[in-house]
Amino acid sequence: MNRREFLAAGSAVAAASALPSLALADDKTIQVYSGSDNNIIDFWNNTIIPAFQKANPGMKVKLVDAGDDNGLRAIADRALAALKSKADPQADVFENFDARLPAGGVEAGLWVTFSAENVPSYGKINRAAIDMPQQLPYRGSQVLLAYDKTKLDPKDAPKTWEQLVAWVKKNPGQFIYNRPDKGGSGGNFVRRAIHEVNGRDPSKFTIANFSADYAEKSLTPAWAVLKDMAPFLYEKGAYTSGNTQSIQLLSQGVVTMVPVWSDQVLQAMSQGVLPETTGLVQLTDLALCGGFSRLTVFSNGANKDAALKLADFLLTSEMQSAVITQIGGFPGVTWDNVAADLREKYKDVVPNSIPTFPGGDWNAAINDGWYRNVATGLARG
Amino acid sequence: MADTATASATGGSEPAIGRGLKGLLLVALPVFLVGWLIIYPIIAAIVSTLFVEATDGVQFSTASYRFFFSDPYSRANLALTLWTTGVCAVLLLLVGLPIALYLRFSTSRFADLVQSLAIFPMFVPSIILSYALIRTIGPNGTVDILLNAVGLPKIPSPYLTPWGPVIGLVWDNLPLTVLMLTAGLAGISNSAVEAARDVGAGPIRVFWHIILPRMGNSILVTISFTVLGIFSSFTLPYVLGPASPEMMGPFMLRTFNDLYDPLNAKTQAVISFVFCLFFGIFYVWSIARNQRSQSR
Structure with a gap:
């Protein structure tokens, strides 16, 4: 390559990289980034976006799959830098993100603070789901126990934590949960054990009341409970590395019962990954925890107003009902804001209250504590 | 002009x-x-x-390093990583060397088929391999179903034990091993082997006295190369391995991402790097030695 060719090629590359920002500058397309699984991406592309564009002619939504939470974090870091230099972050909405990140983002005003003023339907949101005003909970999911009805009669299925532990011990090797950091189904099972040893009172745990001492005091008995259970699990204490792998073991008939996410298990059943003979049960003394997916909107995005319109649209009865029917989730709004027939049909799967466990520093304490105390002590290999 | x-x-x-x-x-x-x-x-x-x-x-x-080496949990993870790497290297040589020898000395058409089969794993992404292994040698997988069909007991499944990643990593690294060993074997002239045979050497003697001394260098290169890859492997130990102890790759990611602890994650990375550096120096040394002996 001679010098002239090199210069020509170089300027072509430079021009190409400048193109997207030029094209976006005068475009009214809402840029949505998601780090969620494929079922959620499909739900947006097939349901939410067409309905929103139909209801709001002239507005466009572009959904980009950022892969996972790390992908979103990288974009959020860039947006925070753009906020400081007053540039366009080229992103408007994150489909599911923790507004506590990136560090200093909230203080710098990176995220829009939601209220009834900018999102008229804000008042419909389930109070229990609101964590901080920079996040908009629009769909939820909860952890249930899925079991094989051919091996366990539904009327013998455990309904309380005590019955569950008794069942696991009576049927060694028939239960497995995934590592708490690798997927929420195992993670919330572990959190249920923590609730159990702390008087089944979810209100004892908040983001603000975390301290190393309190964590030590409240978590240690849970490790004893889980360690006591370990020898009766599959392979005398093996843990799968994700939600999907647990479902896989259940579908291969290796184990009889696993904790699962409600949306994933309903989808697995409708796709035939799990047979019709799969039973679902929720503990009645205190349900396994659930979690909400929370939308965030950039305050410095080029299409902030359109993005807030999209956020409001997600809280309509139509979209919230679709969350239930299409992805087996549960609504971010209170139950009196979804269609009555749905309320009746799904009353077994979705209880009125879903215990949640705070994130923040608790996550690290629980994950590290579990790995160090519960997962170790396997003399195998 | x-x-x-x-x-x-x-x-x-x-x-x-x-x-x-x-x-x-x-x-x-x-x-x-x-x-x-x-x-x-x-x-x-x-x-x-x-x-x-x-x-x-x-x-x-040096607090973070002192913590790593005084913490039994971190030490167990390092030990498992070294164990997995060592076992994989030995198994790869045991499996790869016969295939490479066969490919070098066979003249049949069948050898082409063996070669393409041996190279095949190179084109399978490790995440797909992981799930495929759960399906085949995992509990109630294909192997179990076949064994059950002929009335044999199930195999003890390696899934979620340290042997799970070992099987996956050996399968995944086999193509590179075979290719490098075959390349090393190509440097051995037929005439040397034939001369040995003419004076009455059996296959084992030919291998021990003629082939092995001439390919020592390529074995060293192969081992250091695969060891570097296995030491830092991530996907297979993440999906197939046990929760604890875990290999350094998943351990580092977890420390960084789940525990929000960049300092200890970096410490783990530096310690992994020191071990890999050792194999890297080994590799460079054997290459340099090879070049010296060739230029002489």
Whole structure:
């Protein structure tokens, strides 16, 4: 390559990289980034976006799959830098993100603070789901126990934590949960054990009341409970590395019962990954925890107003009902804001209250504590 | 015309200094990239783990390293990583060497088929391999179903035990091993083998006295190469391995991402790097030795 060719090629590359920002500058397309699984991406592309564009002619939504939470974090870091230099972050909405990140983002005003003023339907949101005003909970999911009805009669299925532990011990090797950091189904099972040893009172745990001492005091008995259970699990204490792998073991008939996410298990059943003979049960003394997916909107995005319109649209009865029917989730709004027939049909799967466990520093304490105390002590290999 | 004739006759058209400069320019970009993307992050990681921010400014501290080596949990993870790497290296040689020998000395058409089968794993992404292995040798998988069909007991499943990643990693690294060993075997002349046979050497003697001494170097290169890859492997131990102890790859990611603890994650990375550096030096040394012996 001679010098002239090199210069020509170089300027072509430079021009190409400048193109997207030029094209976006005068475009009214809402840029949505998601780090969620494929079922959620499909739900947006097939349901939410067409309905929103139909209801709001002239507005466009572009959904980009950022892969996972790390992908979103990288974009959020860039947006925070753009906020400081007053540039366009080229992103408007994150489909599911923790507004506590990136560090200093909230203080710098990176995220829009939601209220009834900018999102008229804000008042419909389930109070229990609101964590901080920079996040908009629009769909939820909860952890249930899925079991094989051919091996366990539904009327013998455990309904309380005590019955569950008794069942696991009576049927060694028939239960497995995934590592708490690798997927929420195992993670919330572990959190249920923590609730159990702390008087089944979810209100004892908040983001603000975390301290190393309190964590030590409240978590240690849970490790004893889980360690006591370990020898009766599959392979005398093996843990799968994700939600999907647990479902896989259940579908291969290796184990009889696993904790699962409600949306994933309903989808697995409708796709035939799990047979019709799969039973679902929720503990009645205190349900396994659930979690909400929370939308965030950039305050410095080029299409902030359109993005807030999209956020409001997600809280309509139509979209919230679709969350239930299409992805087996549960609504971010209170139950009196979804269609009555749905309320009746799904009353077994979705209880009125879903215990949640705070994130923040608790996550690290629980994950590290579990790995160090519960997962170790396997003399195998 | 006369000028070009002399130039081509001497074999070079430019003075030596100009050529040297061109050569430097050619390597400048890769050297710059290595410096920027590899050397600089390494130095930055080492410095930032040793000079930690304390209440009264930045201080020199080896606390994170002392924590790693005094923490039985971290030590168990390092031990498992070394164990997995060692077992994989031995198994790869045991499996790869016979295949490479066969490919080198066989002249049948069947050898082509064996070669393409041996190379095949190179084109299978490890995440797909992981799930496929759960389906086949996992509990109630294909192997169990076949065994059950002929009335045999199930195999003890390696899934979620340290043997799960070992099987996956051996399968995944086999193509590279076979290719490098075959390349090493190509340097052994047929005449040397035939001469040994003529004086009555059996296959084992030929292998021990003729082939092995000549391919020692390529075995060293193969081992150091695969060991580097296995030591830092991530996907297979993540999906197939046990929750604890875990290999350094998943351990580092978990420390960084789940525990929000960049300092300890970097410490783990530096420690992994030191072990890999050892194998890297080994590799460079054997290459250099090889070049010296060839230039002699």
